[in-house]
Amino acid sequence: MDNQPNNNQEQEVDLVPVFVWISNGFKNLFNAIGGLFKGLGHFLILFLIFIKNNIILLGILFVLGAGLGNYLSRQSKKNFTAQLRVQPNFESAGQLISNLEYYNSLVEEEDFTTLGKELNLTTDEASTLVSFEITADYNDTELLEEYDYMARRADTIALENYTFEGFKLAKRDIDYQFYKVEIAAKSKTALEKAAVLAIEVEDNPLIKAQRTAGRETTAFNISKMEYQLAEIDSLISAYQVAIKDKESSLSSGTNVFVNGQSKTETFKDLFNEKARMLFNLETEREKKYGYENTVNIVSYFVKKGVIVNKHLTVTFAFVFFGFGLLIALIPLVFRFLNTYQKEHNS
Structure with missing residues (x-):
């Protein structure tokens, strides 16, 4: 009986490291989340700086793309x-x-x-x-009719692992x-x-x-x-x-x-x-x-005109903008490669 208080005290002491470990785990989790958002913010700032440094090139290509898309869109409306x-x-x-x-x-x-x-x-x-x-x-209703037609003429065992989704994926362009x-x-x-x-x-x-x-x-x-x-x-x-x-006849005939x-x-x-x-x-x-x-x-x-609106103006504008990003990245890639080569050669 005299040892019971000592046992309770030892259990309380043993739980302290557990709570410390849980506290450190939450702290590390929040630090990781904070670091992730900090990294994303840093990347966004670097990207905006990159856009600012190449705004002329990107702007010219964006306008050219929009102009070309608008021209093609107008030409398609004449057809x-x-x-x-x-x-x-x-x-x-x-x-x-x-x-x-x-x-x-x-x-x-x-x-x-x-x-x-x-x-x-x-x-x-x-x-x-x-x-x-x-x-x-096609639509799923028409494909389902084809699948049902095939299923009625196929072996039941062969269809156990051949689902409707598998039937759609197996379709070729000529089928x-x-x-x-x-x-x-x-x-x-x-x-x-x-x-x-x-x-x-x-x-x-x-x-x-x-x-x-x-x-x-x-x-x-x-x-x-x-x-x-x-x-x-x-x-x-x-x-x-x-x-x-x-x-x-009102009779009980056959x-x-x-x-x-x-x-x-x-x-x-x-x-x-x-x-x-x-x-x-x-x-x-x-x-x-x-x-x-x-x-x-x-x-x-x-x-x-065209049957379906293909939004050529917007599409070509962003395509040319993406092409401009690739052009602007080329000097940065070469600079990185040169720096990397110097560091490892030395």
Whole structure:
């Protein structure tokens, strides 16, 4: 009993270093945070001094960039832009992309004679064409439909580690269903002639084979669905006749409703099946007519100026400003390298 006060005193003494260690930890943390802000402030001041010392160079390049961007923006507003949303069939997306890149290279090389021959234009009309661009055009809903279509036909085990996000990441430039094509020209007449011709893809043996297979498959599916619809209509008529005969005789005749289903449930199932079959038949007919062209045009419109505002004035101003920073940094880098070399050689 006499030793209990001494034990409490020893425990209190042992806790003192712990509180000192915690106090020093907080002090070091706050000192580190303060040092970080101090370093950031010092860097900001040095950067502002650097800007001040090179304000003339940076200002000139900033103004030049803004002027160039403003000029290009005004020039783009004088052009006409055709935007098309297209759907390539028969794995022709790769050829379509290659064709448009080829046309754009002819514009950059100013080979308007060849470009005119490719697009059935005169040389003067081809010389008014400015650019050809193509990008994949999609949203998550369309990609989800593609993923669902693939998942229904794939092995369940194979899809365990193949998520929708993985499906999107695995997409290549030639794997999308829809593409956005933008063609710019100085002449609206030449643009309207070139826009439709530019997205045409000539048939090769693979495209011809896939077109034939697609047509034969859709024709078979349509014929099969039409037969099934006729059978469903006959079955509905037979049920109606059986019900009428049963109700008119008021006898306990043979029950035409199997599995204990009621009249309402049976007709509901039949009409739902008919509606589903009609929807599938409509889809197959759309495929049939969609296979007429190698590349289908989903939407197409022409507008004067650019379709999307690219903010060229601001973009070029900051690009030239960044270029000026690089130029201004070159003397500082050389000075540092020379000082470093002298220190280590000595």
